[in-house]
Amino acid sequence: MRRDIFQAIADPTRRAIITLIAMQAMTPNAIAAHFATTRQSISKHLGVLTACELVQHHQRGREIYYQLNIHKMKELDQWLEQFRQIWEHRFNELDQILETLKQQ
Amino acid sequence: MRRDIFQAIADPTRRAIITLIAMQAMTPNAIAAHFATTRQSISKHLGVLTACELVQHHQRGREIYYQLNIHKMKELDQWLEQFRQIWEHRFNELDQILETLKQQ
DNA sequence: TAATTATGAAACTAATCGGTTGCAAATGTA
DNA sequence: TACATTTGCAACCGATTAGTTTCATAATTA
Numbered sequence: 278m279r280r281d282i283f284q285a286i287a288d289p290t291r292r293a294i295i296t297l298i299a300m301q302a303m304t305p306n307a308i309a310a311h312f313a314t315t316r317q318s319i320s321k322h323l324g325v326l327t328a329c330e331l332v333q334h335h336q337r338g339r340e341i342y343y344q345l346n347i348h349k350m351k352e353l354d355q356w357l358e359q360f361r362q363i364w365e366h367r368f369n370e371l372d373q374i375l376e377t378l379k380q381q
Numbered sequence: 382m383r384r385d386i387f388q389a390i391a392d393p394t395r396r397a398i399i400t401l402i403a404m405q406a407m408t409p410n411a412i413a414a415h416f417a418t419t420r421q422s423i424s425k426h427l428g429v430l431t432a433c434e435l436v437q438h439h440q441r442g443r444e445i446y447y448q449l450n451i452h453k454m455k456e457l458d459q460w461l462e463q464f465r466q467i468w469e470h471r472f473n474e475l476d477q478i479l480e481t482l483k484q485q
Numbered sequence: 486t487a488a489t490t491a492t493g494a495a496a497c498t499a500a501t502c503g504g505t506t507g508c509a510a511a512t513g514t515a
Numbered sequence: 516t517a518c519a520t521t522t523g524c525a526a527c528c529g530a531t532t533a534g535t536t537t538c539a540t541a542a543t544t545a
Contacts, residue, residue, distance in 0.1 A: 320522070363403055420492080489544070490542080498536105
């Protein structure tokens with residue numbers, strides 16, 4: 278069972294959950310109230326998000342509060358870094374490519 | 382058939398292809414040479430990447446050159462933007478806490 | 486022209502995924 | 516104590532996925 282952030286954010290419901298709990302911790306019931314699906318399916322999504330450490334949770338009585346682990350989101354940012362460098366310098370390269378194609 | 386960048390980058394082989402063709406356009410054969418899989422499966426991955434516009438291609442004789450559409454990668458960056466604000470904000474809060482501790 | 490090369494498309498398969506239903510455990514409340 | 520609430524877990528199902536094999540098409544080359 279592969280569990281990485283890329284696979285985790287592939288699902289639109291999970292992305293919505295991530296956005297939802299980004300600002301404040303929420304219980305599975307409260308989260309499920311925002312979606313047209315069952316609490317159990319939300320629970321499974323939270324399981325996936327927890328497995329890849331994108332969310333953390335702490336129990337308070339019988340309620341469990343889930344919250345985004347913002348540091349893990351940085352891994353995505355780090356992966357993007359290599360491409361950010363490209364798109365910042367692409368204009369020069371693109372000019373060269375177009376010039377090369379024109380000459381051929 | 383859902384085709385978005387999040388689902389496209391969920392697969393590790395596709396992420397490797399993206400990195401591979403980020404700097405220069407490559408043919409399916411050349412790309413497949415970098416992986417322990419068949420050319421046909423690479424062709425399918427390129428189909429997924431093309432469907433969500435993450436890669437572009439141009440034919441040259443009987444060869445087809447695939448290249449990363451760097452602009453599409455920006456959509457990922459834009460989605461991350463909301464969280465970048467959060468983690469910068471929390472770091473500011475952390476700075477304030479550390480500053481307060483230092484003064485005590 | 487005939488053979489070779491580069492490629493995409495279709496059919497098939499095993500594995501995985503997202504969702505539902507049912508149930509058990511733990512906690513809180515009357 | 517008896518009952519309600521909150522939650523995770525397991526079994527199951529239909530759809531999707533990644534990969535392989537086979538085949539057709541188009542372009543190059545001998």
